[in-house]
Amino acid sequence: MHKLNKNILLVEPDYYTRFPPLGLLKIGRYHMEIEKDRVGLVRGNEPKDNPDISYADDIEFNGEPDIIYVTSLFTWASKPVHDSIVHYKDLYPNSKILVGGLYATLFPKDAEKTGAKVLPGLFRKAENQKPLYELIDDVWDGSIIFSSRGCIRKCDFCAVPILEKGIHNVKYSIKSLVHKEHSRIIFWDNNILGAPNWKSIFDELQEIGLKVDFNQGLDARLINDEVAEKLSKLKMQFIRIAYDRQNMGKSVKNAIDKLSNYGISPRKIVCYMMYNFEDTPKDIFERIRKLLTWGAVAYPMRYQPVLDPDFSLKKNSYISPNWNKEQLQKIAEARRIVGFAGTFPPYNKLVERFNETSNFEELIFEKKSDENKLLDTTKKSTSNRLKNAKPRYNKKFDWRKTRKKR
Numbered sequence: 001m002h003k004l005n006k007n008i009l010l011v012e013p014d015y016y017t018r019f020p021p022l023g024l025l026k027i028g029r030y031h032m033e034i035e036k037d038r039v040g041l042v043r044g045n046e047p048k049d050n051p052d053i054s055y056a057d058d059i060e061f062n063g064e065p066d067i068i069y070v071t072s073l074f075t076w077a078s079k080p081v082h083d084s085i086v087h088y089k090d091l092y093p094n095s096k097i098l099v100g101g102l103y104a105t106l107f108p109k110d111a112e113k114t115g116a117k118v119l120p121g122l123f124r125k126a127e128n129q130k131p132l133y134e135l136i137d138d139v140w141d142g143s144i145i146f147s148s149r150g151c152i153r154k155c156d157f158c159a160v161p162i163l164e165k166g167i168h169n170v171k172y173s174i175k176s177l178v179h180k181e182h183s184r185i186i187f188w189d190n191n192i193l194g195a196p197n198w199k200s201i202f203d204e205l206q207e208i209g210l211k212v213d214f215n216q217g218l219d220a221r222l223i224n225d226e227v228a229e230k231l232s233k234l235k236m237q238f239i240r241i242a243y244d245r246q247n248m249g250k251s252v253k254n255a256i257d258k259l260s261n262y263g264i265s266p267r268k269i270v271c272y273m274m275y276n277f278e279d280t281p282k283d284i285f286e287r288i289r290k291l292l293t294w295g296a297v298a299y300p301m302r303y304q305p306v307l308d309p310d311f312s313l314k315k316n317s318y319i320s321p322n323w324n325k326e327q328l329q330k331i332a333e334a335r336r337i338v339g340f341a342g343t344f345p346p347y348n349k350l351v352e353r354f355n356e357t358s359n360f361e362e363l364i365f366e367k368k369s370d371e372n373k374l375l376d377t378t379k380k381s382t383s384n385r386l387k388n389a390k391p392r393y394n395k396k397f398d399w400r401k402t403r404k405k406r
């Protein structure tokens with residue numbers, strides 16, 4: 001017989017993430033509104049006595065959880081997921097425990113070792129629910145939306161063509177998915193410009209007037225005058241594009257020029273740059289140098305296979321045949337020492353440095369005094385930015401420490 005008003009505990013394990021657990025929040029809405037259950041959310045492993053649970057509408061559990069949903073994310077962050085399952089199983093031995101999310105979907109056998117039941121892929125019944133932002137509204141102010149899923153391309157280093165395949169789940173309006181108290185909208189579409197709805201979505205965003213972040217990046221090859229003009233009318237802090245291979249240089253330069261023609265400063269363009277795939281250290285150095293001379297910000301991203309059990313379960317374990325450990329360390333050091341927050345911004349000094357040197361080793365060690373100047377600037381800006389952040393949880397710098405910007 002269907003038991004009414006179940007207690008549903010949503011668990012986000014204690015891994016680093018910059019975004020709240022969207023899947024769990026959708027499941028929360030489904031249970032609250034469709035099943036009329038009580039819903040609570042915890043982060044990490046809370047003690048049984050006095051656990052820090054956020055409840056929807058402040059309606060607390062009457063007893064122990066009936067169902068516990070544990071989410072997962074990066075494949076290399078499986079340990080906190082296993083720890084959470086063990087922890088809550090110990091605490092609530094009579095509850096049903098389900099584990100979903102990216103890691104559990106890609107490595108179900110590994111996730112099953114915990115004894116939890118694996119829910120692979122999307123939880124269909126909840127997919128079209130509006131996330132239950134009420135559970136996190138004291139710390140989070142952005143509506144996360146997929147206006148489409150999938151991609152028109154098949155890049156060989158990317159898991160999207162395998163996991164999502166072509167464009168699907170296309171929405172022509174997203175207004176109803178924007179939480180009324182939020183000040184920004186974050187899109188997680190894999191390739192929004194490749195989807196047939198992009199114009200309707202951009203027009204609607206202009207009308208809504210909130211800040212927008214196309215977080216997964218925009219396809220530089222699809223940025224033409226019409227796209228650039230529409231983007232220039234949106235409130236965006238950054239425009240994210242990718243420059244993963246040398247042969248994309250022409251499209252990237254063209255996108256930067258087009259956006260610039262419509263008044264968007266290249267300094268607002270952040271460019272993801274993959275390395276440690278089929279490239280070489282020289283190749284990524286050259287790409288960054290070119291990008292900086294075009295005035296945009298470089299964000300190097302180390303390639304890691306997503307679907308290979310030999311490498312995917314351990315972060316940064318993959319080393320491409322064209323790279324070695326020392327070379328990978330040098331780029332990481334360069335990002336830390338002469339970069340800013342992991343990026344290489346087009347500061348004049350840094351552009352000069354890239355023009356004068358030919359590899360990351362020289363970049364770090366030459367001109368020590370300039371280096372210290374760059375380091376000082378970086379430290380000052382970082383400390384100013386974080387000074388007023390009010391973390392709710394005294395843990396790592398993740399979404400729960402993100403300041404609300406109202």
Ligand code: SF4
Nearest residue numbers: 151153154155158160
């Ligand atoms: S364009 Fe982007 S999302 Fe699409 S396959 Fe290539 S890397 Fe993946």
